[in-house]
Amino acid sequence: MKKVIFKIVNTNAEIQECFAIRYSVFVEEQKMFEKTDRDEFDNNAIHIAAINSDDRKVISTVRCHQVGENIWYGSRLAVPKEYRTHHTRIGIKLCKLAEITVAERGAKRFLAYIQKQNVRFFERLRWQKVDTPVMHFGVKHQLMEASLLGMTKKSENSLKKKIQPVYARS
Numbered sequence: 815m816k817k818v819i820f821k822i823v824n825t826n827a828e829i830q831e832c833f834a835i836r837y838s839v840f841v842e843e844q845k846m847f848e849k850t851d852r853d854e855f856d857n858n859a860i861h862i863a864a865i866n867s868d869d870r871k872v873i874s875t876v877r878c879h880q881v882g883e884n885i886w887y888g889s890r891l892a893v894p895k896e897y898r899t900h901h902t903r904i905g906i907k908l909c910k911l912a913e914i915t916v917a918e919r920g921a922k923r924f925l926a927y928i929q930k931q932n933v934r935f936f937e938r939l940r941w942q943k944v945d946t947p948v949m950h951f952g953v954k955h956q957l958m959e960a961s962l963l964g965m966t967k968k969s970e971n972s973l974k975k976k977i978q979p980v981y982a983r984s
């Protein structure tokens with residue numbers, strides 16, 4: 815794999831590939847859902863993908879959706895086993911692009927229910943715990959919030975530059 819492209823998906827084919835990645839992680843691997851992890855939020859969500867530049871296939875994904883005025887949620891961050899801790903840091907870059915995406919759309923709060931084993935991963939991305947853990951789909955999750963307030967136009971641009979080699983908008 816020469817390069818990983820990170821972008822907001824804009825074709826139905828790419829969205830279906832995102833769903834397939836999510837199925838492999840949340841249904842087959844984690845068994846968090848019996849049949850499908852797809853839900854009503856998918857219709858209005860922004861789906862973000864990491865794409866293998868060699869064959870243009872989606873290899874990982876995350877989505878974000880708006881729930882109220884200036885409030886957004888991120889969910890379904892899925893990097894399949896074979897791409898985890900890849901040197902291109904796929905999970906981190908998907909999260910960063912999600913943060914940029916919602917910040918650009920005026921989000922004041924960006925929240926997500928995080929599985930316990932991933933809390934540290936998000937703390938390293940400057941997300942903070944909100945309240946105590948709750949059960950979510952039968953599994954303990956921690957509500958966390960991104961530090962979007964620190965994301966001024968300047969830091970947003972420098973973040974974009976940092977992931978420039980792989981940053982692409984549809």
Ligand SMILES: CC(C)(COP(=O)(O)OP(=O)(O)OC[C@H]1O[C@@H](n2cnc3c(N)ncnc32)[C@H](O)[C@@H]1OP(=O)(O)O)[C@@H](O)C(=O)NCCC(=O)NCCS
Pocket residue numbers: 839890891892893894897898899900902903904905906907927928929931932933934935
């Ligand atoms: C959690 C997940 C998204 C991480 O993605 P990833 O692509 O492996 O992460 P990256 O390669 O970008 O990670 C980079 C760094 O984070 C660390 N890291 C990865 N997963 C971590 C975790 N769960 N907890 C703490 N640190 C983690 C890596 O070791 C690496 O550390 P380094 O900077 O010291 O080298 C991925 O493991 C995954 O999709 N898991 C299954 C689905 C899931 O749990 N989704 C999240 C639901 S809340």
